[in-house]
Amino acid sequence: MNQFASYRNGSRLFHRYQNNPILTPSQWPYAASAVFNPAATKIDGETLLLVRVEDMRGFSHLTAARSKDGKTDWRIDPAPTLKSDNDHQEERWGLEDPRIVWMEEQKQYAITYVSFSDGGPVISLTMTKDFRTFRKLGALLPPEDKDASLFPRRFGGRFALIHRPIVRGQAHIWLSFSPDLKHWGDHQVLIPTRPGWWDCHRVGLAAQPIETSEGWLIVYHGVRMTASGSIYRVGLALLDLEEPWRLLRRSDEWVFGPKEPYERVGDVDDVTFPSGAIVDTGTNELRLYYGAADTTVALAVANMDELMDYVTHCPCPGKVG
Amino acid sequence: MNQFASYRNGSRLFHRYQNNPILTPSQWPYAASAVFNPAATKIDGETLLLVRVEDMRGFSHLTAARSKDGKTDWRIDPAPTLKSDNDHQEERWGLEDPRIVWMEEQKQYAITYVSFSDGGPVISLTMTKDFRTFRKLGALLPPEDKDASLFPRRFGGRFALIHRPIVRGQAHIWLSFSPDLKHWGDHQVLIPTRPGWWDCHRVGLAAQPIETSEGWLIVYHGVRMTASGSIYRVGLALLDLEEPWRLLRRSDEWVFGPKEPYERVGDVDDVTFPSGAIVDTGTNELRLYYGAADTTVALAVANMDELMDYVTHCPCPGKVG
Numbered sequence: 001m002n003q004f005a006s007y008r009n010g011s012r013l014f015h016r017y018q019n020n021p022i023l024t025p026s027q028w029p030y031a032a033s034a035v036f037n038p039a040a041t042k043i044d045g046e047t048l049l050l051v052r053v054e055d056m057r058g059f060s061h062l063t064a065a066r067s068k069d070g071k072t073d074w075r076i077d078p079a080p081t082l083k084s085d086n087d088h089q090e091e092r093w094g095l096e097d098p099r100i101v102w103m104e105e106q107k108q109y110a111i112t113y114v115s116f117s118d119g120g121p122v123i124s125l126t127m128t129k130d131f132r133t134f135r136k137l138g139a140l141l142p143p144e145d146k147d148a149s150l151f152p153r154r155f156g157g158r159f160a161l162i163h164r165p166i167v168r169g170q171a172h173i174w175l176s177f178s179p180d181l182k183h184w185g186d187h188q189v190l191i192p193t194r195p196g197w198w199d200c201h202r203v204g205l206a207a208q209p210i211e212t213s214e215g216w217l218i219v220y221h222g223v224r225m226t227a228s229g230s231i232y233r234v235g236l237a238l239l240d241l242e243e244p245w246r247l248l249r250r251s252d253e254w255v256f257g258p259k260e261p262y263e264r265v266g267d268v269d270d271v272t273f274p275s276g277a278i279v280d281t282g283t284n285e286l287r288l289y290y291g292a293a294d295t296t297v298a299l300a301v302a303n304m305d306e307l308m309d310y311v312t313h314c315p316c317p318g319k320v321g
Numbered sequence: 322m323n324q325f326a327s328y329r330n331g332s333r334l335f336h337r338y339q340n341n342p343i344l345t346p347s348q349w350p351y352a353a354s355a356v357f358n359p360a361a362t363k364i365d366g367e368t369l370l371l372v373r374v375e376d377m378r379g380f381s382h383l384t385a386a387r388s389k390d391g392k393t394d395w396r397i398d399p400a401p402t403l404k405s406d407n408d409h410q411e412e413r414w415g416l417e418d419p420r421i422v423w424m425e426e427q428k429q430y431a432i433t434y435v436s437f438s439d440g441g442p443v444i445s446l447t448m449t450k451d452f453r454t455f456r457k458l459g460a461l462l463p464p465e466d467k468d469a470s471l472f473p474r475r476f477g478g479r480f481a482l483i484h485r486p487i488v489r490g491q492a493h494i495w496l497s498f499s500p501d502l503k504h505w506g507d508h509q510v511l512i513p514t515r516p517g518w519w520d521c522h523r524v525g526l527a528a529q530p531i532e533t534s535e536g537w538l539i540v541y542h543g544v545r546m547t548a549s550g551s552i553y554r555v556g557l558a559l560l561d562l563e564e565p566w567r568l569l570r571r572s573d574e575w576v577f578g579p580k581e582p583y584e585r586v587g588d589v590d591d592v593t594f595p596s597g598a599i600v601d602t603g604t605n606e607l608r609l610y611y612g613a614a615d616t617t618v619a620l621a622v623a624n625m626d627e628l629m630d631y632v633t634h635c636p637c638p639g640k641v642g
Contacts, residue, residue: 119488119489119491119510120488120489139508140506141508142486142488142495142508143488143489144488144489165463166489167440167441167463167464167465168440168441168464168465168487170440174463177504178504178506179500179501179504180500180504182506182507183498183499183500183501183504183505183506183507184504184505184506185461185499185503185504185505186503186504187460187462187463189440
């Protein structure tokens with residue numbers, strides 16, 4: 001069968017919100033150079049985005065924005081919600097690119113984010129119940145590492161972390177395990193880059209893992225470096241629900257990428273960088289929040305049935321086992 | 322005081338054994354391209370070297386050589402003692418550069434070595450009681466990592482590992498901790514490279530940590546890259562006995578380096594690479610076994626009192642705390 005013969009069209013899965021971008025520096029309550037790459041979760045029946053804010057010095061921190069419908073009327077914290085702590089050496093150059101999961105066992109939200117240390121970017125973990133007070137647990141792994149999220153529950157008694165170290169210049173998505181959220185082992189490549197493909201140079205987790213009856217839905221970003229810069233696009237994968245180290249499906253195609261002016265032009269051109277997702281059970285929609293050109297926050301929406309139909313018909317990568 | 326005024330002359334601490342090199346490919350019981358970078362320990366009253374052997378294909382394995390005095394009459398295993406196991410994916414391209422410590426708690430020897438995987442070099446751990454049967458525990462950390470040794474005992478209930486990852490092109494010596502030898506955390510730089518110095522481009526653990534009353538004696542290698550290749554020399558450091566993350570002393574000078582023809586010329590020129598040490602309590606000498614030019618095994622000997630007098634008068638790196 002011709003690869004283009006399928007009626008399933010990945011490029012039509014996601015629809016941009018009509019009033020994109022939804023958050024911009026100009027509406028920020030204090031001076032901000034860029035607002036982008038937000039984590040997303042639900043709290044008190046509302047949508048909370050924890051937005052990466054780059055200040056006028058060029059360092060980033062995280063600030064919460066809340067909305068009842070996840071689209072309009074955002075209430076932005078009047079000051080940074082989570083910022084560098086001088087007691088934590090690893091945070092010297094700021095905090096970036098958070099992901100949030102609700103840990104049912106701990107009854108807390110786990111925020112994984114990038115701390116920019118002297119030695120490079122590292123994955124740090126912070127726990128919170130309310131996004132007002134935080135308990136910082138420090139760096140989880142050595143630099144250089146980014147694009148991390150915990151899974152919301154244990155597997156075989158151990159926590160699992162998706163992350164994206166740079167190993168010998170290779171930027172694959174890795175999976176690691178821990179009995180205590182502090183010591184990590186069984187490090188393994190989960191989703192590698194694909195030479196020649198649209199995701200040939202770098203891949204990294206986009207939104208936090210999304211639990212579905214078919215498995216863990218993984219939205220990831222893939223990068224191709226061109227003569228004129230990098231293009232950050234979005235792909236899909238599916239992991240086994242109980243054994244998430246088993247990669248069941250992976251999209252051949254990218255399903256979302258830079259197209260609109262606010263994605264094409266900004267501090268970093270040609271970047272669509274999803275970092276948070278919310279499943280709206282009422283409308284059966286996935287709301288995917290993404291940084292656009294490292295400058296603003298934008299929203300794309302997909303129907304969950306169409307999304308799962310697409311991803312469950314993606315090829316098996318042959319890496320299962 | 323002038324920095325050269327000290328009567329303590331680091332370059333006179335180590336004396337080469339008169340019949341160096343002590344092990345060469347020509348005396349190997351089977352075809353070997355190079356024999357070098359040996360781990361060293363004592364067993365049954367003898368000295369055992371676990372030697373890296375590069376076969377004629379270019380892949381390495383480890384073979385034991387035993388001697389009563391640690392200098393002469395070496396009895397070499399007639400076949401590889403520890404080699405790649407097809408069940409362990411990470412060992413695809415061979416085993417390299419072991420270090421051995423006796424773990425009193427486990428009543429076993431712990432061998433840390435480099436497995437060369439598809440993804441690059443990783444640190445692997447194997448336990449043995451007799452160097453005849455081995456229990457492989459697999460890779461401890463992601464690639465790219467080398468030059469690792471466990472400490473022979475726990476600190477605050479946790480095992481400690483010295484290792485040398487490549488992080489953003491930087492090759493510092495790191496320290497990590499584990500409750501179970503499987504999951505690792507609290508990763509921290511222990512001994513960094515020093516821009517401009519003899520050890521400016523890479524540092525790495527040499528022999529296994531040596532317990533003394535003054536602290537853990539660390540012999541390390543430092544690399545300067547020149548227009549004609551790299552020079553691998555040797556420096557000294559001292560760690561706090563109970564809190565080995567505290568770097569108490571570090572030598573400004575290198576104390577041993579390539580000088581003799583067998584160190585200057587070989588598969589890799591200008592390399593002195595110690596990887597095993599034995600304290601001879603009878604003679605109060607440290608026997609330092611090293612790979613010479615990645616081709617043969619050689620021996621240098623130092624008086625322990627002179628060595629400790631030298632290192633305890635080295636500068637405090639100002640990193641203590």
